[in-house]
Amino acid sequence: MKGYETYRTISVERRGRILVLTLDRPDALNAVDAALHAELARIFVEVRHDAEADVVVLTGRGRAFCAGGDIDWMQAAIDDPALFEETGRQAKEIVFGQLDLDKPLICRLNGHATGLGASLALLCDIIIAQENAKIGDPHVPVGLVAGDGGALIWPQLVGYTKARHYLFTGELITAAEAERIGLITKVVPEAGLDDAVYGLAERLAALPRKALQWTKTVTNLPLKALFQAHFDAGVVYESMSNLPADHQEAVAAFREKRKPLFAGR
Numbered sequence: 001m002k003g004y005e006t007y008r009t010i011s012v013e014r015r016g017r018i019l020v021l022t023l024d025r026p027d028a029l030n031a032v033d034a035a036l037h038a039e040l041a042r043i044f045v046e047v048r049h050d051a052e053a054d055v056v057v058l059t060g061r062g063r064a065f066c067a068g069g070d071i072d073w074m075q076a077a078i079d080d081p082a083l084f085e086e087t088g089r090q091a092k093e094i095v096f097g098q099l100d101l102d103k104p105l106i107c108r109l110n111g112h113a114t115g116l117g118a119s120l121a122l123l124c125d126i127i128i129a130q131e132n133a134k135i136g137d138p139h140v141p142v143g144l145v146a147g148d149g150g151a152l153i154w155p156q157l158v159g160y161t162k163a164r165h166y167l168f169t170g171e172l173i174t175a176a177e178a179e180r181i182g183l184i185t186k187v188v189p190e191a192g193l194d195d196a197v198y199g200l201a202e203r204l205a206a207l208p209r210k211a212l213q214w215t216k217t218v219t220n221l222p223l224k225a226l227f228q229a230h231f232d233a234g235v236v237y238e239s240m241s242n243l244p245a246d247h248q249e250a251v252a253a254f255r256e257k258r259k260p261l262f263a264g265r
Contacts, residue, residue: 003050009036010043011061015198017205019053026062032116033070034083040120041090044097054209055201056101058124059108060117065133068115074142074251077242084242088235095149095231098123099224102213104204108197109133109184114172115142119149122157125216126200127184129175130193135183138170139238142254143247143262147238152230156223157183 004012011022021043023030032040047056060066077083098105098120107121109129118137121127129135137154139146146154146167154163158181166173175187188196204212241247246262253260 004043004046007039007043009033010039014052016202017052017054018057018198018201019047019050019055020057020059021047023058023060023066026060026064028070029064029067029112030060030062030117031067031070031073033073034076036070037073037087037090037094041093041097044094044101048097048101048103054103054212055205056103056105057108057197057201058105058120059110059197062111064111064117065107065109065113066117066120067112068117068138071251071254074247075255078248078251081239081242084239088239091148091235092231094120095123095227096224099220099227102217104201104212104216106197106201106204107184108193109135109175110193112172114138115146115150116148119146119153122153122183123149126186128186128188128193128197128200129178129184130190131175131187132190133175134172135175135178136170136172137167138172140168141170141250143241143244143250145234145237145241147234147236147241149227149231149234151234152226153223154183156226 001012009024011024013020025031025036047053105124107124107127109121109127111133113121113135115137118135121135137146137150139150151167154167162181178184179187186196245265249262250260
């Protein structure tokens with residue numbers, strides 16, 4: 001699409017004043033590799049300055065929304081820890097790109113969202129999921145800290161006691177349970193997902209533009225203050241958790257389709 005020609009892992013489509021961003025690595029369940037991470041770091045800034053878009057929808061191609069970090073990308077960071085310097089900078093740009101976007105951002109949760117995929121979804125303003133989708137943050141089970149935003153956004157949505165449980169265990173939550181505890185906005189049948197998402201998007205696009213944008217801006221001020229105060233620490237802790245042997249064991253076990261044997265180091 002004109003204005004977004006350089007993107008290779010995110011597809012962009014216009015539906016009137018609605019802009020649809022689709023994570024486009026379906027064969028990898030839209031897992032985030034170096035290329036997608038870099039594109040996510042700049043797409044929301046570009047969308048903010050897109051004068052033809054009033055409402056934004058974020059979704060995934062195929063049967064998943066986003067399966068978190070790509071396993072080969074994780075191995076590359078283990079082999080060369082210096083990669084985390086650039087990754088950390090991009091992580092901050094992704095989070096603040098979403099929080100600074102003054103246009104309503106609706107997550108069309110078309111399938112499972114895990115790890116970074118869950119953070120991308122939960123940092124949207126409204127999350128509408130199809131009934132078979134699940135969401136969770138399994139950073140800890142793969143030996144990492146949820147420093148990409150998960151450790152900060154989950155407690156804001158469901159409170160600390162539930163957030164700790166799900167962040168510690170990495171359990172995936174059904175869409176129905178996620179709605180019940182206030183993690184996501186709404187669950188609909190799979191066949192009704194488009195009607196629910198784009199119906200709401202059109203409704204929002206018909207509202208007074210400035211009132212809508214500035215309401216989002218004010219609503220996000222406490223979240224931005226939280227992330228400005230603590231996000232850098234999360235990135236540092238996640239970078240540190242890339243180094244222990246337990247993370248390498250988790251990655252190796254995943255690739256070899258076996259249960260990991262952690263040594264606590």
